[in-house]
Amino acid sequence: MDELLFLRQEVAPELLAGVWMSIKLIVPSAIFGFFIGIVSGVFRVYGHPVLKRLAGLYVLFFRGFPLLVQLYLWYFGLPRIGIYLSPFAAAVIGFSLCSGAYHSEYIRGALLSVKKGQLLAAYSLGFSKIRAVFSILLPQAMRRALPGNGNEFIYLIKYSSLAYMVTCIELTGKGSILANFYFKYLEIFAIVGAIYLVMVSIATWGLNYLEDRIAIPGFGRPKYN
Amino acid sequence: MLQGFIVISENLPYILGGIWVTLTVVVGALIMGLSLGLVLSVAQVYGSRVVRRTVGVYVWFFRGIPLLVLLFLFYFGILANLQIELSPFIVSIIVLGLISSAYQSQIIRGAILSLPEGQLKAARSIGMSDSKAIVFVILPQAIRLSIPGWTNEYTIILKDSAVTYALGVTEILARSRHVAERTYQHFWIYILAGCIFLLLTYVGTKLFQILEEKVRTPGYTQ
Numbered sequence: 450m451d452e453l454l455f456l457r458q459e460v461a462p463e464l465l466a467g468v469w470m471s472i473k474l475i476v477p478s479a480i481f482g483f484f485i486g487i488v489s490g491v492f493r494v495y496g497h498p499v500l501k502r503l504a505g506l507y508v509l510f511f512r513g514f515p516l517l518v519q520l521y522l523w524y525f526g527l528p529r530i531g532i533y534l535s536p537f538a539a540a541v542i543g544f545s546l547c548s549g550a551y552h553s554e555y556i557r558g559a560l561l562s563v564k565k566g567q568l569l570a571a572y573s574l575g576f577s578k579i580r581a582v583f584s585i586l587l588p589q590a591m592r593r594a595l596p597g598n599g600n601e602f603i604y605l606i607k608y609s610s611l612a613y614m615v616t617c618i619e620l621t622g623k624g625s626i627l628a629n630f631y632f633k634y635l636e637i638f639a640i641v642g643a644i645y646l647v648m649v650s651i652a653t654w655g656l657n658y659l660e661d662r663i664a665i666p667g668f669g670r671p672k673y674n
Numbered sequence: 675m676l677q678g679f680i681v682i683s684e685n686l687p688y689i690l691g692g693i694w695v696t697l698t699v700v701v702g703a704l705i706m707g708l709s710l711g712l713v714l715s716v717a718q719v720y721g722s723r724v725v726r727r728t729v730g731v732y733v734w735f736f737r738g739i740p741l742l743v744l745l746f747l748f749y750f751g752i753l754a755n756l757q758i759e760l761s762p763f764i765v766s767i768i769v770l771g772l773i774s775s776a777y778q779s780q781i782i783r784g785a786i787l788s789l790p791e792g793q794l795k796a797a798r799s800i801g802m803s804d805s806k807a808i809v810f811v812i813l814p815q816a817i818r819l820s821i822p823g824w825t826n827e828y829t830i831i832l833k834d835s836a837v838t839y840a841l842g843v844t845e846i847l848a849r850s851r852h853v854a855e856r857t858y859q860h861f862w863i864y865i866l867a868g869c870i871f872l873l874l875t876y877v878g879t880k881l882f883q884i885l886e887e888k889v890r891t892p893g894y895t896q
Contacts, residue, residue, distance in 0.1 A: 513875055514868035515833035518847060522868070525854065526861035610740035614840060621743055628750065635751035642739040642747055649738040 467623030474609045478544035479602050486552020494560045511550035519543045524615040536617035548605050555597030559590035599656035606648050678862030685853040692846035699835045702767040707774025714779035719786050736776035741837050744769050762841035781823035785816040825882040829875050
């Protein structure tokens with residue numbers, strides 16, 4: 450009983466602050482990352498050859514470097530060439546750029562899977578290339594990319610724990626500090642893990658709902674795994 | 675920049691030494707993940723309802739919690755409470771292996787489900803027991819189909835292995851950090867570390883492609 454009271458009074462408020470910080474990391478990173486992914490995905494399929502190469506290099510490096518190395522580069526590396534970032538900014542930039550590279554892959558794959566005739570039909574109606582891509586191809590491709598993008602959002606929730614490694618104190622960071630302070634590693638990390646499980650489960654459920662909602666009747670809903 | 679290169683060339687052997695540590699962790703985790711994942715996938719496809727549920731919960735658990743939290747939970751929480759002393763290196767392999775087993779079980783499960791149903795029936799009709807049919811007919815095909823999935827899994831585990839530095843495993847990132855702290859060349863050192871990972875990803879992917887080619891059953895395409 451004492452244990453429960455202690456957890457409720459001492460640990461819960463701190464952990465909630467950590468959850469809030471995690472959400473503040475995850476939401477902007479998800480939005481920026483998704484946006485970067487769309488832009489670089491479109492560049493990789495329909496861009497000018499130079500843009501194509503650049504976007505390809507971006508994806509190669511940001512998918513190839515471990516996220517933790519990227520975070521270290523932003524937080525510890527950039528100051529050596531004169532750019533200073535707060536832990537929060539470094540984490541958001543790191544997460545956005547890394548997940549953008551993964552989103553870009555899903556969107557590229559989805560764009561390539563849209564039938565070529567769609568673009569030709571748009572041209573024949575007098576659409577410019579940019580308009581055709583944004584109003585004809587992307588709306589179809591995004592629906593196909595959504596399962597992959599959704600996975601990436603879920604990965605982002607889990608990888609947000611790495612922000613702790615660049616001293617941005619979010620849920621894992623709070624948990625670690627509390628565990629060290631009260632010397633209750635098992636209980637506190639179990640709670641932290643449970644909170645992540647809840648966040649991931651809610652996100653999974655929400656994304657499934659979204660997929661069903663935006664499916665075009667008659668076009669089927671592609672099921673991956 | 676010049677100084678960066680001097681520092682790198684002086685400390686390259688030390689950082690490259692981390693490759694062995696990283697690769698041991700990754701290969702250990704992959705093998706553990708494969709052996710557990712095989713059992714889990716078979717249990718999830720052919721098991722009773724209770725078994726299937728249990729495997730489902732296991733997969734949900736290990737796919738839903740961040741690696742860093744699991745590392746802390748196992749190393750500082752569970753193992754310390756049970757008073758089992760294991761080195762961070764071993765704990766890292768175990769935790770990465772458990773996570774990987776959850777993912778690999780889904781890869782193999784997908785492969786098993788993609789096989790034509792007739793395979794199992796044919797095996798039964800020539801008098802094989804179910805367990806024999808699974809071991810000698812289903813799994814050899816399913817494992818071949820799983821290789822592309824493993825390639826992905828390898829690249830993910832490889833990159834995740836950098837997180838084990840949090841427990842003090844002296845892999846590539848940890849060694850880079852040591853050098854960077856000493857020489858103040860963080861930027862170039864971390865770029866180097868990233869490039870080593872990139873190279874390992876590339877070589878590993880190529881090796882898996884060769885493996886896929888090697889074990890392909892001639893004349894048999896899915």
